Amino acid sequence: MTAPGWQAKHQRLTLALLGVAALVAAALLAMSALKDQASFFYAPSDVRKQGLPLDRAVRLGGMVQAGSIRRAPDGVTVHFVVGDGIATTPVTFAGITPDLFRERSGVVAEGRFNRDGSFTATNLLAKHDEKYMPPELAGKMHETKTLEP
Amino acid sequence: MIAEAGLAALWFAAALAALQLALAALGLARGQPQPIAAVRPVAIVQGALAVAAMAALIALFLASDMSVKLVVENSHAAKPWIYKFAGAWGNHEGSMLLWVTILGLAGGAVAICERRLPERTLIATLGAQAGIALGFYAFLLFASNPFARLNPAPANGLGLNPLLQDPGLAFHPPTLYIGYVGISVAFSFAVGALVTRDVGPAFARAMRPWVLGAWIFLTLGITAGSYWAYYELGWGGWWFWDPVENASLMPWLAATALLHSVTVLATRDGLRAWTVMLAVVAFSMSMIGTFLVRSGILTSVHAFAVDPERGAFILVLLALYIGGALALFAARIGTVRAGTTFSFVSREGGLVINNLLLSVILGIVLIGTLYPLIAASFGVQLSVGPPFFNKAAGPIALALVVAMAIGPLLRWRRDDASALLDRLIWPIAAAGFVGAALVVLAPPGILPLFGIALAAGLAVASVLPLVGRNLLRTPLFTWGMVVAHLGIAVSLAGMACDSAYTAETLVAATVGQPVRVGPYVVKLDGIKPVVGQNWSALEARLSATRDGDTIVLRPQSRYFSDPVTTTSESAIATQWDGQLYTVLGQADGQGRWQLRLWWKPFVTLIWLGGVLIALGGALSLVGRWRRERRTAVREGCA
Numbered sequence: 001m002t003a004p005g006w007q008a009k010h011q012r013l014t015l016a017l018l019g020v021a022a023l024v025a026a027a028l029l030a031m032s033a034l035k036d037q038a039s040f041f042y043a044p045s046d047v048r049k050q051g052l053p054l055d056r057a058v059r060l061g062g063m064v065q066a067g068s069i070r071r072a073p074d075g076v077t078v079h080f081v082v083g084d085g086i087a088t089t090p091v092t093f094a095g096i097t098p099d100l101f102r103e104r105s106g107v108v109a110e111g112r113f114n115r116d117g118s119f120t121a122t123n124l125l126a127k128h129d130e131k132y133m134p135p136e137l138a139g140k141m142h143e144t145k146t147l148e149p
Numbered sequence: 150m151i152a153e154a155g156l157a158a159l160w161f162a163a164a165l166a167a168l169q170l171a172l173a174a175l176g177l178a179r180g181q182p183q184p185i186a187a188v189r190p191v192a193i194v195q196g197a198l199a200v201a202a203m204a205a206l207i208a209l210f211l212a213s214d215m216s217v218k219l220v221v222e223n224s225h226a227a228k229p230w231i232y233k234f235a236g237a238w239g240n241h242e243g244s245m246l247l248w249v250t251i252l253g254l255a256g257g258a259v260a261i262c263e264r265r266l267p268e269r270t271l272i273a274t275l276g277a278q279a280g281i282a283l284g285f286y287a288f289l290l291f292a293s294n295p296f297a298r299l300n301p302a303p304a305n306g307l308g309l310n311p312l313l314q315d316p317g318l319a320f321h322p323p324t325l326y327i328g329y330v331g332i333s334v335a336f337s338f339a340v341g342a343l344v345t346r347d348v349g350p351a352f353a354r355a356m357r358p359w360v361l362g363a364w365i366f367l368t369l370g371i372t373a374g375s376y377w378a379y380y381e382l383g384w385g386g387w388w389f390w391d392p393v394e395n396a397s398l399m400p401w402l403a404a405t406a407l408l409h410s411v412t413v414l415a416t417r418d419g420l421r422a423w424t425v426m427l428a429v430v431a432f433s434m435s436m437i438g439t440f441l442v443r444s445g446i447l448t449s450v451h452a453f454a455v456d457p458e459r460g461a462f463i464l465v466l467l468a469l470y471i472g473g474a475l476a477l478f479a480a481r482i483g484t485v486r487a488g489t490t491f492s493f494v495s496r497e498g499g500l501v502i503n504n505l506l507l508s509v510i511l512g513i514v515l516i517g518t519l520y521p522l523i524a525a526s527f528g529v530q531l532s533v534g535p536p537f538f539n540k541a542a543g544p545i546a547l548a549l550v551v552a553m554a555i556g557p558l559l560r561w562r563r564d565d566a567s568a569l570l571d572r573l574i575w576p577i578a579a580a581g582f583v584g585a586a587l588v589v590l591a592p593p594g595i596l597p598l599f600g601i602a603l604a605a606g607l608a609v610a611s612v613l614p615l616v617g618r619n620l621l622r623t624p625l626f627t628w629g630m631v632v633a634h635l636g637i638a639v640s641l642a643g644m645a646c647d648s649a650y651t652a653e654t655l656v657a658a659t660v661g662q663p664v665r666v667g668p669y670v671v672k673l674d675g676i677k678p679v680v681g682q683n684w685s686a687l688e689a690r691l692s693a694t695r696d697g698d699t700i701v702l703r704p705q706s707r708y709f710s711d712p713v714t715t716t717s718e719s720a721i722a723t724q725w726d727g728q729l730y731t732v733l734g735q736a737d738g739q740g741r742w743q744l745r746l747w748w749k750p751f752v753t754l755i756w757l758g759g760v761l762i763a764l765g766g767a768l769s770l771v772g773r774w775r776r777e778r779r780t781a782v783r784e785g786c787a
Binding site for chain 1: 383384423490491501505506508509510512513516517520532533534535536537540541544545655656657714715716717732734735737739741743745
């Protein structure tokens, strides 16, 4: 039989290896999921650069274009256009719009792109106050050198 | 005057924390009895002074003292008193003061109550606590003084954010903070034990109640936060993978792992280094949580104002504490010898698997939460959303549920794999039966089906440890484990039912028009204006009929003038088999009102499970406490 000390060391080594394996597994899982997610947030001009993400839920951010909000006859569907100063995307949303949803203000829509390049939103993000702008959006605006569409 | 007194109390408390740290260091280095004897009383007075400072701030809010900047920015004379009271911590400065107050209180409690630890380890623990507190005192005094005056004083305050004006949210932050701070005490114990090289079962038994207490409060805090988001945001969802939610989930995951590994250390003297490491990790997670929420670098429905300077301050504290603890860990790990060995098919082996899976989930949540911040520092703007977390953490979480069903059925030290299979027959049969029944009666999607079947299996496996025992003589901590694991099964069932069977209807309805959702027919009876203490609202009266029974719901669209905001107050009717959830939207100018209706079968199980999990923790805590008291009495008599 082996000495108990050796056995303890052996077990510690096995546990350490298991721990490392678990960490590697976590990193791999996260990385593979992140690859899909790297472009979870889109601005209208990103579509031109990266192509349409058709098969998954994404966020679309930008400014609600002036004069673009149209309410459909059913009373619950709203159509509007989101722009980032370079490109625009027509958006359809069925639901109760957040209180701060208005023209010329920032909006983040969650949903999917359609084959024709339009966007169907399942949720519009409502935030605490009128000063709020998501950093992703601030970054996009900065990139395109326009704060007002 | 009260403000100055509060500030003075804060300064004195900070000075005492510095003294406490110095005395502990001196006493341990020189081995002199006088400084060691002084550490306990100093810790108690420090805690009392922190409480005095917090009391002063609450008094200022209750009195609506508009000469204090913090009160002006976060309160309003016309607010209900309960929100004035809660407003004291519903902001950055106040919440940090609450943090350090609870920390001081915990330090005082350790100084008064802790009798199990050797004196030197206790002194080192109190020294570590003082070190943590000192950083927060410095943060308050130099970067976010809650008692700053405003001159000239305005007549009225700006008000509390209406979204925060909710009883749930008034008590949510203190609950989470008690959890965070409890973990910091566990961390101090680990540092103390490392300093005196005394990592063993006695240390584990002393640390366990703190971990357990922190874990109970974190569980309750997360459950309450989830329910708050569910009814207040009006989106019908209960978890958004919001960074602030993750900030409370991560310490919970680490504390859950710690809770299980500390049991191995306390009862079997195994996993010494791992347990100490987890205490460091858990505390790091609660610090990272504080940093994420308070630095304003996150976009979140919960995050407070953006202030990079404060973020940098907390980041420096974070680096100091975690770096210091890791350095100490590295220096002392050689002296922390591993205890007994065990076979892999054993309770210990099961707990190792539990710890590994929890760590993997923690790693995934951490990566998903921090990745956008790291990318941003390289000039890349991106966000990580729910699809990432669901895809990466979901499978591991399901594996964890399987491990959770098996683990408690294993024996300590060594078990037999084929005997284990015999014990697993009933859980597997239950999962199979429920799964098959669902497919026949009401086929859900593949994932929810898996979830409900797994929940059934786990529920049966959870109660198996009670089978064949005298229930009255079963120790309370065994009951605790059973109830907590059952709580996970209940929550899981609720989540799966919600995602499989929720019915949603969105309409623009006229008065009297019947609208169908799930088993209900809902009718809009009318809209009328109502007035509250500091808001006015349009309120809809909805009557919902199901099998001849009618319930009335009154969702509101609320308008606040200070500051100008509108919020939707959903109305929810809870039935035994689910909830009817209604939200009132805007009018379309032609006599129609937007209504969003959900029928959510068994959704309440999600939070009922959370409460059960916390209850399991509480049973465990009481059980350990009673056993220890009994042992102490016996030893005292002998």
